[in-house]
Amino acid sequence: MARGKNFENSTVMRILVVEDEPRLLRNLAKALREGGYAVDTAEAGDDGLFKAESYNYDAIVLDVLLPGLDGWQVLERLRQQKQTPVLMLTARDAFKDRVRGLDTGADDYLVKPFDLAELLARLRALIRRSAGQARPHIELGEVTIDPRARCVTRAGEPVALTAREYSILEYLALHRGEVVTRTALYEHLFDERDDTLSNLVDVHVFSIRKKLGHDLIATRRGQGYCIDS
Ligand code: CA
Numbered sequence: 001m002a003r004g005k006n007f008e009n010s011t012v013m014r015i016l017v018v019e020d021e022p023r024l025l026r027n028l029a030k031a032l033r034e035g036g037y038a039v040d041t042a043e044a045g046d047d048g049l050f051k052a053e054s055y056n057y058d059a060i061v062l063d064v065l066l067p068g069l070d071g072w073q074v075l076e077r078l079r080q081q082k083q084t085p086v087l088m089l090t091a092r093d094a095f096k097d098r099v100r101g102l103d104t105g106a107d108d109y110l111v112k113p114f115d116l117a118e119l120l121a122r123l124r125a126l127i128r129r130s131a132g133q134a135r136p137h138i139e140l141g142e143v144t145i146d147p148r149a150r151c152v153t154r155a156g157e158p159v160a161l162t163a164r165e166y167s168i169l170e171y172l173a174l175h176r177g178e179v180v181t182r183t184a185l186y187e188h189l190f191d192e193r194d195d196t197l198s199n200l201v202d203v204h205v206f207s208i209r210k211k212l213g214h215d216l217i218a219t220r221r222g223q224g225y226c227i228d229s
Pocket residue numbers: 019020021063064065066
């Protein structure tokens with residue numbers, strides 16, 4: 001059976017964009033949202049670092065020249081804790097910058113001015129690479145999740161999930177055996193503009209249970225959700 005359209009479009013991933021030029025930041029955020037990503041933004045290095053440390057983004061777009069901490073300093077401090085994929089935006093196409101970036105742990109570069117379509121393509125590749133390294137198939141009884149293709153089967157049959165249902169399921173599966181709070185799911189799935197939507201998590205979980213079986217995801221009253229290991 002062909003993979004459903006939902007899966008091809010299921011790109012609800014959360015991206016952080018750190019860029020101090022307001023117009024570029026706006027354009028980037030708009031292009032990424034249109035590309036199906038949830039987008040958080042920061043206009044200064046320290047705010048960007050704070051957000052990058054506070055949430056588990058699927059990728060970060062990081063400008064080099066920033067007020068406060070510059071992009072290299074942000075990257076250096078972030079790498080002491082996390083391996084979030086980072087795409088650097090640099091105004092200088094200097095060899096020195098590239099070497100420095102490799103040492104500091106950047107995953108890719110784009111030299112300004114760049115094409116938005118190219119940025120989206122590079123970002124997709126970056127996320128795919130990092131997902132591919134870290135995520136083999138996940139087996140949950142008769143339910144199998146393929147994180148690379150973002151598709152799910154139940155007893156071998158493909159099941160069509162919406163992008164957000166898929167993201168919730170994958171997140172719970174990656175944290176199997178742990179209780180995942182609604183807040184954690186909410187932070188993973190929705191960007192900071194969506195603060196009225198947290199109750200939707202319950203609706204999505206209800207729908208996932210209908211499609212994949214009621215026992216798959218347990219509710220821990222007052223705490224959150226759990227997929228047992
Ligand atoms: Ca800048």
